[in-house]
Amino acid sequence: MTLGIRSYGAYVPRTRLPLALIGGRPAKDGGPEKAVAWNDEDAVTMAVTAGVHCLAGLDRAQVDAVYFASTTYAFREKQAAALVARALDLPRQVRTADFAGSLRAGTTALRAAFDAVTAGSARNVLVLASDARMAAPGSPLEANFGDGAAAFLVSDSDAIATLDAQHAVADEIVDVWRSEGDPFVHSWEDRFVVQEGYTPRITEAVEGLLAACGRTVGDFAKLALYAPDARSHATAARQLQASAEQLVPPLFGRLGNTGTAFAPMQLVLALEGALPGDRILVASYGDGAEALAFQATEAIEKLEPRRGVSWHLPRRRAAGSYDAYLKARSLNPREWETGGDPGLSATIHFRERDDDLSLRGQQCRACSAIQFPAQRVCETCFAKDDFESVRLSDRIGRLVTFTFDFFFPTPEPPTIVTVTEVDGARIHLQLVNCKPEDTKIGLPVEFVFRRIHQSGGRPNYFWKGSPVPSVTDPQEA
Amino acid sequence: MANPENIRDKVAIVGVGACKFGENWDQSPSDMIVDAAYEAYADAGIEKPQEQIDAVFTGTIYSQKGPHECSDALKLWKPVTLVSNYCATGTDAFRCGVMSIVAGLYDTVLVVGYDKPKDRGVSGPSVMLDGVRDLPKTPAGWFSLCAATYFEKYGASREDLAKIAIKNHHNGCLAPKSFLKREITVEDYFKARIISWPFGLYDSAAQTDGAAAAIITRADLARSYRDDPVLVKAVTVQAGPNPQKDPSNDFLSWKPTAQAAKDAYHMAGITDPRAEIGVAQVHDCFSLTELLTYEDLGFCEKGSAKDHIADGVFELSGELPVNTDGGLKTFGHPTGATGVRMIYENTLQLQGRAENRQVADPKLALSHNIGGHPTACGIAILGNA
Numbered sequence: 001m002t003l004g005i006r007s008y009g010a011y012v013p014r015t016r017l018p019l020a021l022i023g024g025r026p027a028k029d030g031g032p033e034k035a036v037a038w039n040d041e042d043a044v045t046m047a048v049t050a051g052v053h054c055l056a057g058l059d060r061a062q063v064d065a066v067y068f069a070s071t072t073y074a075f076r077e078k079q080a081a082a083l084v085a086r087a088l089d090l091p092r093q094v095r096t097a098d099f100a101g102s103l104r105a106g107t108t109a110l111r112a113a114f115d116a117v118t119a120g121s122a123r124n125v126l127v128l129a130s131d132a133r134m135a136a137p138g139s140p141l142e143a144n145f146g147d148g149a150a151a152f153l154v155s156d157s158d159a160i161a162t163l164d165a166q167h168a169v170a171d172e173i174v175d176v177w178r179s180e181g182d183p184f185v186h187s188w189e190d191r192f193v194v195q196e197g198y199t200p201r202i203t204e205a206v207e208g209l210l211a212a213c214g215r216t217v218g219d220f221a222k223l224a225l226y227a228p229d230a231r232s233h234a235t236a237a238r239q240l241q242a243s244a245e246q247l248v249p250p251l252f253g254r255l256g257n258t259g260t261a262f263a264p265m266q267l268v269l270a271l272e273g274a275l276p277g278d279r280i281l282v283a284s285y286g287d288g289a290e291a292l293a294f295q296a297t298e299a300i301e302k303l304e305p306r307r308g309v310s311w312h313l314p315r316r317r318a319a320g321s322y323d324a325y326l327k328a329r330s331l332n333p334r335e336w337e338t339g340g341d342p343g344l345s346a347t348i349h350f351r352e353r354d355d356d357l358s359l360r361g362q363q364c365r366a367c368s369a370i371q372f373p374a375q376r377v378c379e380t381c382f383a384k385d386d387f388e389s390v391r392l393s394d395r396i397g398r399l400v401t402f403t404f405d406f407f408f409p410t411p412e413p414p415t416i417v418t419v420t421e422v423d424g425a426r427i428h429l430q431l432v433n434c435k436p437e438d439t440k441i442g443l444p445v446e447f448v449f450r451r452i453h454q455s456g457g458r459p460n461y462f463w464k465g466s467p468v469p470s471v472t473d474p475q476e477a
Numbered sequence: 478m479a480n481p482e483n484i485r486d487k488v489a490i491v492g493v494g495a496c497k498f499g500e501n502w503d504q505s506p507s508d509m510i511v512d513a514a515y516e517a518y519a520d521a522g523i524e525k526p527q528e529q530i531d532a533v534f535t536g537t538i539y540s541q542k543g544p545h546e547c548s549d550a551l552k553l554w555k556p557v558t559l560v561s562n563y564c565a566t567g568t569d570a571f572r573c574g575v576m577s578i579v580a581g582l583y584d585t586v587l588v589v590g591y592d593k594p595k596d597r598g599v600s601g602p603s604v605m606l607d608g609v610r611d612l613p614k615t616p617a618g619w620f621s622l623c624a625a626t627y628f629e630k631y632g633a634s635r636e637d638l639a640k641i642a643i644k645n646h647h648n649g650c651l652a653p654k655s656f657l658k659r660e661i662t663v664e665d666y667f668k669a670r671i672i673s674w675p676f677g678l679y680d681s682a683a684q685t686d687g688a689a690a691a692i693i694t695r696a697d698l699a700r701s702y703r704d705d706p707v708l709v710k711a712v713t714v715q716a717g718p719n720p721q722k723d724p725s726n727d728f729l730s731w732k733p734t735a736q737a738a739k740d741a742y743h744m745a746g747i748t749d750p751r752a753e754i755g756v757a758q759v760h761d762c763f764s765l766t767e768l769l770t771y772e773d774l775g776f777c778e779k780g781s782a783k784d785h786i787a788d789g790v791f792e793l794s795g796e797l798p799v800n801t802d803g804g805l806k807t808f809g810h811p812t813g814a815t816g817v818r819m820i821y822e823n824t825l826q827l828q829g830r831a832e833n834r835q836v837a838d839p840k841l842a843l844s845h846n847i848g849g850h851p852t853a854c855g856i857a858i859l860g861n862a
Contacts, residue, residue: 349609356609369724379724401728403621404674408612414674417618419721419728428612428721436674441625452610462610 002297003117004159006124009053009151010268011046012255012312013037014433019143019253021322034146034256036319037132039328039411040432040450042459043070044080046149046261047130048087048449052394053307054126054151060088063153065095065125067113069105069260071178072132073098074459084128086357087449087461089391095122103176103226103286105129106150106264111292113154114163120156127152131259136184137331144229145185146256148309150264160300161271161280165213168290169204173197176228176286194232198285202226203239205289206281213293217242220293221278224248224266226285228257254313267294268308274300315433315469320412327411330454344455359393359447359463361425372425392447396468397422397429399443404436420445420465433466444468481713482744488575489699489706489862491692492521493821498687498808499656506540506593507550509688513814514551514589517690521702526553530692531583533557536570536590537813539597547589556583563848564762565714566590567689567816568855572712574693584695590817591688600684617673617681619850620763622720624675626728627769631780635675638764639666640786642679642806645761648793649803651834652822656685657807680764685809689817691824699862707827710841711744711858713737719850729780731766733854734773734847741856742775747841750775751797754858755839756826758819760847761804770845771799798836801826816855819844823859 015038018027027033037046047068055063066088068081081096099105099112106129113125130149135141175193178185187193202225210216217223223246227233230252237247248266258265263284270280274296283291319325326332354360354374361372366383370390377384397420404414416431416439431439432448445465452462494516496509504512514526523529532555535547544559560570567590574586612618628634642661649655661679669678692702699706717733720726738750747753759774761767771782776797777790785791791799802808802822805815823842825831846855 344609352609371724372722379718379722400726401622401624401626403618403624404671405615405618405621406671407615407617407673414671417612417622417673419622419726421724424724426722426724426726430612441629452612460609 002159002162002299003156004154004162004297005152005271005294006155006158006160007054007058007153007303007306008268008271008308009050009056009306010265010309010312011050011053011149012309013041013046013147014315014317015319016316017319017325021319021325022143024322027318032253033318034143035148036325036328037147040452040464041132041147042074042451043072043130043132043149044083044459044461045449045451046132046147047084047128047151050130050149050151051084051088051126051128054153055088056306057304058153061091063090063094063124063126065113065116065122066090067097067099067109067125067127069099069109069127069129070131071100071103071105071260073100083357083461086353089358089360089393103259103262104284104288104290105286106260107282107284107290107292110152110154110264111166111290117154117156123156125154127154129261129264131261133185133259134183134329137326139184141185141187144257146258148255148258148261148265150261150268152264158299159297160303161274161294161296163292164295165209165293166290167205167208167212168288169201169208170288171201172287193228194235198228198232199236199239201289202236202283202285205291206240206283209281209291209293215279215293217246217281219279220246220281222246222248222270222274222280224263224270224280224282225250226263226266226283265309269310271296271300272308272310276300324411344460349460354389356462358391360389361392362387363390370424372427392422392425393463395422397427397445397447397465399431399439399441399445400426401441402431402439418465430464431466432464438467481740482746484575484579484712484744485710485746486708487579487696488693488709489696490709490820490824490859491694491699491702491706492517492519492523493691493824494520495654495689495818495821496687497654498685498811498814498818500595501686502595504686506546506591506688509593509686510547510550510589510591513591513688513690514587517587517692521692523692523702526551526587529585530555530587531585532577533587533589534560534570534574534577536560536566536816537592538563538566539592539594539812553587562714562853562855564760564810564812565816565846565848565853565855566813567818568712568844568846568857569714569816570813571691571817571820571857572714572855575709575712578693578695584698586693588691588693588817589688590813590815592811592813593686594684594811595686615673616762617676619721620766621673621676623728623731623769624765627765628675630729631783633768633783635667637768637783637786638675638680639663641761641764641767642666644792645800645804645806648801648834649807651832652802652807655803655807656683656809657803676763676765682762682805683809685811687808687811687814687818689814689821691817691820705828706862707824707859708862709857710860711741711856713740713744714853714855715740716853717851719852721850730769730773731847731851731854733851734770734845737854737856738774741858745841745858747858751777754797754841754843756801756823756836757797757799757843757845758802758804758822759799759845760815761800761806762810762847766847767799767804770847774843774845793834793836801831801834801836816844816846819846820857820859827859827861
């Protein structure tokens with residue numbers, strides 16, 4: 001019964017933008033790239049998927065709080081954590097909170113989770129950090145940013161890693177910011193940002209941490225360091241006298257700077273390779289800096305395999321063009337702007353949240369048939385109002401039929417549209433992470449939470465199918 | 478005891494009309510309604526519609542103006558009923574008109590189906606979203622869902638669909654009021670862009686504006702209008718489950734068609750549709766829909782359509798000509814108008830007035846409308862008096 005991180009998960013979008021395409025050059029195999037949330041992905045969908053991986057095999061009913069950290073949630077007023085809790089089909093009484101405003105929010109949420117569990121006010125807190133930041137097309141930041149998410153379950157028992165110490169410093173500096181109403185992140189001169197912001201603060205936080213726990217950098221097997229770019233990462237590592245073996249690879253040129261999720265994803269990478277007794281140092285930056293010291297326990301060897309950063313990174317496909325990327329991020333001029341559109345009825349959205357967000361279907365008590373969505377009269381035996389709600393999102397479906405729709409507006413047509421059966425229920429469902437030539441009747445699929453459209457300028461979420469990953473051939477989408 | 482077959486031979490068509498179907502930029506819905514209705518009046522010899530028409534049944538899905546749009550266009554201040562049932566709207570308006578006469582409420586009724594999608598500024602269906610989990614509405618995406626399954630099971634392919642598209646383009650060249658009057662080749666078919674696999678441009682009906690009208694009356698009054706009235710043998714509309722969530726759908730046929738066919742054949746007393754029906758207009762919103770309809774209507778065995786297509790059975794000179802006017806493929810699909818337009822063509826065929834697309838001496842003519850995902854089907858069977 002050890003308190004600490006009990007499980008983890010991560011998500012990296014399947015689509016990668018070769019950085020060459022930004023400059024108008026052809027993409028080269030193995031060239032630098034960044035992970036890009038595609039047109040049906042955002043901070044919420046990535047967090048949900050990371051959360052699904054983190055909770056795999058665990059009882060979701062035991063989760064009593066969800067902390068969601070991001071700087072890129074779509075709403076200024078309206079909580080993400082409540083939406084994520086619904087998509088993960090967590091208990092109604094779950095406590096929810098958003099952490100925002102700083103790239104440090106991911107580790108801040110993690111610390112808050114430890115505080116709650118240590119205080120005994122919660123037993124299992126799901127911490128999610130997710131970002132899909134936008135930089136102006138053509139700006140230096142555009143090539144730097146990448147998208148991703150990390151998830152941790154902080155628990156009062158079964159810890160795979162304990163928290164030994166933490167230290168934080170707050171600071172006021174206008175170095176990197178995004179103003180109200182501005183879709184793009186901006187930066188002051190990079191030399192100023194690094195010399196007066198990042199480097200002194202991150203070293204201050206780490207040194208404070210080391211003092212707090214009476215250790216040296218050399219005691220740590222892994223250093224999971226946030227950095228705004230590869231060069232700053234190297235500078236900070238040098239100042240801390242960290243060796244190359246200790247450093248978790250920052251993945252610039254593969255993943256990109258994932259903002260709020262950066263340090264948490266580094267921590268996931270560190271946990272993936274950790275042995276019992278390994279010490280891990282995590283440091284993040286944003287309006288100050290904070291550092292945390294973990295130590296892996298014996299339990300880490302018994303944790304069922306998780307889908308972490310290493311699992312997702314090789315599962316990739318390159319975006320076909322810079323233009324497709326602009327479309328996927330709604331950065332292209334569009335024929336019809338949706339601003340004046342009131343969007344879908346919020347009342348309908350509310351009524352259907354169990355169907356649409358939790359992907360709950362129903363099982364007829366009279367004939368046992370499972371169906372989707374919830375309906376009053378059984379599709380099979382016509383019994384009325386005699387159903388049990390069942391979660392479908394964690395089951396495996398199979399394709400009944402499909403088509404490749406070129407008419408459907410999407411950055412890279414066609415859209416694969418299917419009828420998918422899951423334990424007897426049929427769902428009209430889009431298929432992602434699959435090529436037309438691999439689309440076959442009977443293909444087994446898992447369900448992934450996605451932003452299905454932006455009617456009314458608001459994100460509307462539903463699930464899509466994604467082929468069940470093959471163990472033997474995981475490398476390409 | 479319900480007796481739907483009581484409808485047989487109770488009602489006659491005494492006049493039909495249609496406006497020119499197409500991109501009618503310079504016509505309002507009212508203009509098209511007037512063209513269709515006044516042609517039908519003339520066909521029936523009606524000179525004083527305000528006195529001779531007892532009631533109006535009108536069908537449209539795009540109009541937001543309700544039944545008033547039709548009554549105001551025609552200045553018919555009568556009981557007017559607006560019927561809406563997706564793409565089966567035209568047949569359903571006709572059915573409601575027929576039922577009102579069978580019920581003894583009215584002697585003579587005007588049926589008008591119309592729609593004006595080309596006022597919306599988009600080509601093809603608009604991408605509307607009215608549900609949280611809705612995929613944008615692409616009918617090609619709905620109707621193509623039978624392709625993967627059907628092709629796999631029965632070995633059909635786009636080659637077979639091409640023959641349907643080529644046939645309908647040919648027939649449309651012979652119909653004065655069709656929109657597309659252009660023969661196409663196999664090469665044209667395969668060169669065209671894909672809309673939703675396996676449907677390319679030539680598998681898909683165009684979107685057009687149009688209106689069609691029919692005047693129906695009690696069978697015993699019919700000869701006071703024309704010497705060659707056409708009798709309604711059957712008309713039915715059936716609802717089916719949404720195939721996208723129906724747990725038992727096999728995606729080899731569309732259930733509403735099979736259900737409606739059974740009902741209609743019972744009403745009309747038809748036991749061997751292939752032999753008894755002389756001409757048919759079926760809902761070729763997409764080429765595969767027409768192929769499945771051959772089977773779902775019992776014109777041939779399930780899975781065998783490609784052989785009958787290859788034999789030319791459904792061509793103008795074939796054993797059972799289908800879509801003699803070129804169908805939705807060449808008339809386009811002004812939703813509410815389509816079912817009535819089919820009744821217009823079948824009436825002309827039965828009366829021997831179909832000119833160079835005339836089928837030799839048909840005794841019974843069937844029209845078929847399928848609508849929704851598809852979730853509804855209307856069938857009307859007409860015969861000579």
